[in-house]
Every structure is written in C-alpha cells, then in structure tokens.
Amino acid sequence: MHLAHAFPTSALCASLFATGLLAEPQHFSLAEKLLLIALIVASAWLFWKRFGVVVDKILHSRKDPGFQLFPIGKRVWDFFWEVLCQAKVIRERPLPGLAHAFVFWSFLAFALVTLNHVAVGLGIGFLNPAGAFGRIYYWFAAAFALACAVSIAGLFIRRFFVRPIWLSREGHAISYESGVIAGLIFALMATYLAAFFVTDSSLAARLLWWAHTLSLVVFLPLVPHTKHLHLILSPVTIFLSRGSFSQIPPLVGDEDFGLVTGKDLTQLVSLQAYSCVECGRCTEHCPAANTGKSLNPKEIILGVRGYLNEFGPTAEELLLGKYNSQEAAFQCTTCGACEFQCPVGIEHVPIIVGLRRGAVNTGAWEDSHGTKLFLAMERNSNALGMSSAERDKFVQKQELPIFDGSQEYCLWLGCMGGYDPKGREIISSFVEVMRYLGTSYGVLRKEKCTGDPARRLGNDLVFQELAESNLEMMTQQKVKKIVSICPHCVRTIQEDWKDFGAPPEIEHHSEFLARHHARLPHQNTGEKIVYHDPCYLGRYRNVYDEPRTVIAAAGTLVEAERNRERSFCCGAGGGLAFLGEEQGQRVSAVRAQELVATGATTIGAACPFCNTMFRDALASSGENSPRLLDIAQIAANQIKAAPSQ
Amino acid sequence: MKIIVAIKQVPERDARIRIDAEAKWIDLRDVEFMMNESDAYALEEALQLKEAHGGEVVVLSAGPERVGKTIREALAKGADRAIHIESDDLAGYDALGVASLLAAAIREDDGEDPDLILTGLQSDDLGLGQTGVILAELLNLPHASLILKIEKTGSGIKVLRELEDGWFQHLELPAPAVLTIQSGNSKLRYATLMGIKRAKTKEVRRVTVADLITVDPGAKPADPVVQLDRVSLPSKQRTTQILSGSPAEAAAALVEKLQFEVRAL
Secondary structure, three states: OHHHHHOOHHHHHHHHHHOOOOOOOOOOOHHHHHHHHHHHHHHHHHHHHHHHHHHHHHHOOEOOOOOOOOOOHHHHHHHHHHHHOOHHHHHHOHHHHHHHHHHHHHHHHHHHHHHHHHHHHOOOOOOOOOOHHHHHHHHHHHHHHHHHHHHHHHHHHHHHHHOOHHHOEOOEOOOHHHHHHHHHHHHHHHHHHHHHHOOOOOHHHHHHHHHHHHHHHHHHHHHHHOHHHHHHHHHHHHHOOOOOOOOOOOOOOOOOOOOOEHHHOEHHHHHHHHHOOOOOHHHHHOOOHHHOOOOOHHHHHHHHHHHHHHOOOOOOOEOEOOOEOHHHHOOOOOOOHHHHHOOOOOOHHHHHHHHHHHHHHOOOOOOHHHHHHHHHHHHHOOOOOOOHHHHHHHHHHOOOOEOOOOOOEEEEOHHHHHHOHHHHHHHHHHHHHHHHHOOOEEEOOOOOOOOHHHHHHOOHHHHHHHHHHHHHHHHHHOOOEEEEOOHHHHHHHHOHHHHHOOOOEEEEHHHHHHHOHHHOOOOOOOOEEEEOOOOOOOOOOOOOHHHHHHHHHHOEEEEOOOOHHHOOOOOOOOOHHHOOOOOOOOHHHHHHHHHHOOOOOEEEEOOHHHHHHHHHHHHOOOOOOOEEEEHHHHHHHHHHHOOOO | OEEEEEEOEEEOOOOOOOEOOOOOOEOOOOOOEEEOHHHHHHHHHHHHHHHHHOOEEEEEEEEOOOHHHHHHHHHHHOOOEEEEEEOOOHHHOOHHHHHHHHHHHHHHOOOOOOOEEEEEOOOOOOOOOOHHHHHHHHHOOOEEEEEEEEEEOOOEEEEEEEOHHHOEEEEEEEOOEEEEEOOOOOOOOOOOHHHHHHHOOOOEEEEEHHHHHHHOHHHOOOOOOOOOOOOOOOOOOOOOOOOOOOHHHHHHHHHHHHHHHOOOO
16 A cells, blocks of 8 residues: 555556667668568578478378367367466466466567567668657566566476476487577567667667567477477467367278377377377376386377378378387376376377377287277176176176166166176275165176277277167167266266267266265264275266365365376376286286375275276275275265165 | 187076076076087187188087177187078987087088097086087097197197196197097187177178088988977075084195095096
8 A cells, every 4th residue: 555655556557658768770771671581581491391291291191080160169268278378287286387488478468569670771761760659668578578587497497407307218319409589589589678778779779679670580390390499380289179078089981990000190190199298297197107118299299290291191101109108108098187288289198099090900009908898898788797697697697677768867886896806895885875865876797898898998899889879779668868877887887988979968976976975974073094096987087076075074084295287197098997007016006005195094085997997906005094995985985884764 | 710619609607507498408598698618618719720820710600590609709819700500490300419409500501621629528507518529520530528728730730638636637639630629638728809899791691501501411410319308497405514623623624625525626
C-alpha cells in the first residue's frame, strides 16, 4: 500500500516514457542493403537446404490410417495449453520449464521486433520507436528480453555445468550446438537491450544492429540442423496428435503388419521423430531405462530419426536393425510415462508397439516365453495357459451367477480373476461388496482373454481373434454394462476392441466402489496404507481419486514418492508379466521398495497384475513386508468388520 | 524336398466333454476344434526341414468343412499348399479306412513323389497310433514311429526315436519314408498375421472320397474291421497321501512320486 502510494501507476508510466528509446540506425548505404539481402538469402538457403529435406521425408512417409482432423476442439485446446502456455514443460520441471517458457514467450514477443529490425535495414521500417505503440511494444519486448536473457543463461549453466544425466546420450557428448544456440539467443537479447542505451546516429547503434542481424542469420540455419528443429515442428506435432493417449493405429490392407521397414513409417511418426528435443523426460520416467535395461524411449525416437536420415521413408531396410534393437522394443511395459509427459507431443507407445507388431506379425520375434504366451492364447484363450474348466470350477465354487441379460452388470473375471489364486481372491471380495449392496450381476459362461498382452506385444492375429470372438459373445448375451477388477481389461475392451465392433460400457471396480461409497460401512483404523497407481488406471484412464476414496475410508492414505500421473510401473504391462525380465534390476522390486519405504503397513493395489508383481517382489525382499491388498479386499474387510445390522 | 504332413483336427484339449445320446461319440455341439498336438510337431519338423533344405510342405487333412480352419492354420505357419479330403462321416471309418483315403490322395497328388511323409504319433481324441503306420504299409514305404529328430543324409534320413524308460534309438532310413512324430522335442511357432494373409493365396485342393475312388478304385475303404462300441467319461478318483519324514525325505519321496507315479516331471 505504501509502495502504491509512493509510486502511483501513472507516475511510473510517465517515467518510463521519459527515458530510453530503442535506437535504430537511420540510413543504410546501398552496399549495406545488398550485404543484408545477401546474408538473408544465404541464411534462408542454408535453412531450407536442411529443412526442405526434413519436410520431404515427412511428406513422403505413408499417410496415417484412420487419422482425422476433427473434432478439432481438443487439438486447439492442446495447442493453447501445451504450446502457448507451456503447461507440460513447466509442470514436469518447474524451474527449467519456466525458463524455457520465457525463452518461448520472448520469441513470440520478438516476432514483430525482428520483422521491423530487418525492414529498417531495407529502409522500410514500420514500427516507430518514438511512436506511442512503438514505445510500449519495445518496452514490452524488452521485459521479455530481460527474462529471456536470464533464462537462457540459467539453462546454459544447467546444461553445461549442472549436467543432468537425462540431457546426455550414451555415446554422444552433450550437444555443443545447444551452447552455440544459447549464446546466439543471449546475443540477440543483449544486442536488443543495449540499443536502449545508445542514440540513433551513433556508431554503437549501427554496430549493435549488425550484431543483432548477424545473430539472426546464423541462428536461422542452425534451427533445422539441430534439435532446435522442435521450434518449428513441435507446435505442429502437438496439434496433429493421434487424438488420445497411447492410441494404436489400425492396420490397413493385406500388406500392413505394423512398423517393419521405412515404408511403414507414417507421416505422424516421422514428424514426431524430427520433433524430439532430446530433453530426456521420457528416459527419466521410463521403468526400463531406470532399471538398467537396453530400452531408452528417447533413443527409440532418435533411432527412427537416424533411420530416416540414412535410409529415408521409402527404404526396405528393417527398422529393428541398425538404429533400434528388438531387445529394447520388447522391454517396454507400455506404462506410458514417456508419452504422458513428452512436451513436444511424441507418442512413444504406439511407435514401440508398432515396432513390436512389425516383428511379431511377420514372425521375426523369436522368444520362448513370448511363443508360449501366444500359443496359450491361441489354444486356451487365456494368457495363463490354463484349461477353461478351471475357470468353470471357480465360478461354481464361488456360486457366481451366470449372466443371462437380466442382471445389471456383467462381471468380467479376466485371466487373473478367473485363473490366478490372488486374482480370484479379489473377485471374491468384490462379489461380497456387490452382494452387500444388492447389485445384480452375472459372469459369462465362457470368457476369453481380452487380448491385452497380444495387443501390446504386437500380435494382431491373436488379438483380433480374441476381440472378435468376445464381442460376438457379448452381443449374443446382450451385455450392456461391464465391471472389471483389471485396468488392462478395462482399457482393452473400451478402446482397443473398437477396431472390431462396438464394445459395451465398462468401468473399473474402483469407480464402482467410489460411486457406492456412501452406502458402504467404514471403520477407519488409522492404519497407514500406501496406494500404488496402476498405469492403466491412472495415465490410461485418468482415474486417481476413486481408489484413494476407498483407502482413505479404511486408514490413513500415504503417498509413495512417485504417485498419480508420475507413478512408477510395476513391470507387468505390455505383456511383460509373461516374459523373462533378465536384464538389470526387476522393475517390480524397485517399485515395491518405494512403497515399503513409505512406512505403510498395507499396500493398496487396484490391478491384479500389479498385485502379482508386488507379491513376488515382497516375498523376496524380507520378512517385515507390508500386507498387500486390492481395494476390493479393503472394502470387503470393512463389511466384515462392521457391526451386523 | 517334398514333405507331406498328414494332420487331424481334434476337439480342443480342454473342452468340456459330453457324451452324445447314443454313447457312440462325444457331443460335438459347442466344442471347439484344434490341430492334433503331435501333428503340430510333425508340421514343425517339416517346416524346419524345408527351411534347411528347401522344397515344399504339403498339408493333407480329411474331414468336414470345419477342418479348413486347421488347414489354414498350417498354411499360415508356413506350409505351401494343402489337400483337403472332404468327408462328413469320417467317424465311420477305422484307422485302415482313413489311411486308405490318405494313401490314395498322396498317390494321386500331382507332380513328384514325396521324399517324406510325416504325421503325429497318435491323435488326441482316439489315440490309436495306427494311421501313420498303416499309411506306410499301404504306400509300401519304410516307416519309423515315435520320432523326435530328423536329419537329412546323402542317401536318406537319420532319425532319433524315443524308446521306453528314457532310452533312445538312432536309425537310418532310405527316403521316401513315413515317420510318426512324438510331441515336445522342438518349439512350435506361433501363427502370424502375415502368415494368415499369405495363406489366403495358397492352394487348398478339395477332393471328395468319390473322386479318390474314381481315380483309384483301390482307395475304397474296406468295411471297418474295428468298431467303436461305446464311449464313456473316465471316472474320477481323489486320493490323498501324506508324505511323512523330515522335509528332505518328504521332498525326495515327492519327487519320486511325481516322476514315476504321476509322470509329471
């Protein structure tokens, strides 16, 4: 209040207006003008020499099957939020993110300044520094220039002195050109700001003008030659995303088997490959990269770029070869942490799944665990390779009613719920809750795997057969609403089956439990319970609060270090629960340790795959490990504990 | 190398079996079918020989229309073409009858004579283990059964045969020959999308029993000498044994039981 009184706004403005104006050299000789034109032409030519090649490679890639520009609303919003507001960049790494945002906003503010700067050199300047608009605008730009100069200097220090490991690449030094670019940006800002302190006619003004111009003409061709290509491409990439998280594109025609050779790279894949800014956020969150595996999502994308640079989008060279390895592609748990926080709109999971499709659909992938899984799914129609009679026995023993169209819900057991002992316990607990609530439900007489492991491992034949046969069965049985204990089943039925028909409505049991929360008995024991966000429930379905509601009613909810959208995978997704994890540490063990470190006495899970992974990890970790319960079990325990009515 | 693989389609191994009203066979409604397991291994052996030595793999199967699915699966895994002997009443034949049909189809198949004829050791449904052996007799070819491994030699083939009690036998045979293959020695491959798409363009020649007899009157199956009297579900027994002694002794006893009584190891 004191300050406002001492410096009224009007007085502040007046003082600003009275001081420095941006100096502009007045007359340019013909020689200077010709030199300027020559520099601009040379700069533009060098720019296009590389940028033209990139555009050509993107445009000559295959068209994306199933791509639709409309509905456009979400695209506009993503562009506004992620590009203009820089929301993802800031959210992920607040300080460097904000620094980046200031550089970006300065570039936007400088568009007009730069245009006028060049025009002045040609004698056609249009923004008078002494005019009312000019004054305000140049001061406005100056504020950004100051912020930008500080930011870029900070980013320079971070990259070359603090050196976060995510910015380096194996076998590559930290890119020196980033330093050159940072220097140029700093020079642009410094030369601009300095021009406020000299007069129009001074030699200094002329020298500053030329220094600014030189920085510009050197900067421009560097953009397409370095990762700074993202300046131009990433806004387009974000606008043209596939539309939803981890959306696996359909295969079209008889010759489409996924990403086999360069010919299979689509325009979006190529665009994304050239957009990568090598920031390493994907690597930072990747469960494979963090446990010593060969897979590094950043390298997958840069591998595709390397392939495009060397072989191009019409080559018949295999994609899993010189630049990317089959081993790495099959270490992905499809947890989506990479894709979720990529600031330039790269969709890693469809690309990795695409590479797997290319290897599996052509028979190139030979893996004894994988073959066993596929044969089990072909022959037994469940991922565990058990006889369907085992499921029948469980259904009979638990006296689960058979769905006949009269019940409200079809309870989907899934492979884990139908065959796995721990999964069956979850089903039994959830059934107890439904019985308590008086909800009518039934299970299908016959049920096949949703095809999730095959889908993520790239076996489209097995996936299609399972999806089609399940969809046919559901149509016959007139299934309208499904509830499932498995986030993988939920995702696959709701999204992936769409390629073959219209799946019924489905929800995860956490959503069901949260909706009926008020009607369930609660007795909070105060016990510390840590909740683990399953990837397929959190990032894939955006369900974070519902399971927490269930847990918070039973005890004291505690959070692991990595939680919600940054949750760390259990290691099971992408069919990996069925493969051998031999390289590095086990993902499940790393995550289990994190959960144990919270000091919780119970781990609350919401996915039978997470459950089975943690069960094994905890068993090998020691004696005083916490209890492991699904949220359905937590809810059912409260019914048992409640005084009978 | 031309290899013919005779494949049978059988009810899915884990299918819930019900006996039909006349107790002559299982109720086939609501049953899914699959490739007989040891035939799948015979196909795998054939494909591996083709990959090593070149040539073609021809699938031969008899049965109603539904058999087409199993034939397509074999083509998808890499067989080059197929012969489908169409017959809706295959259950009416005995092993000799089925073998005469297969033999006739092999004889009248165009082009060169096969270098090898492979089939599974026995079918998962009837388990007679006769068809392959009779087929060899009808074709007047040498044969060996329970084969685990096949190697091509200069003049013929070298095979590894499984005997009882962990014993094996190495044999050399002249080619052509008929071999019945034991399950489990090699790793089966999974069917791929590319395989299925390629299979669409592969030739499946359909012949009827009448066609075969017209070309070769000797193909006419004799009246069955073996007849199915009746089928029944096996009775289930549950017994529990408590293994006493120290943990080490109990474990040793368990291993022995699993190995020699249950034969699960």
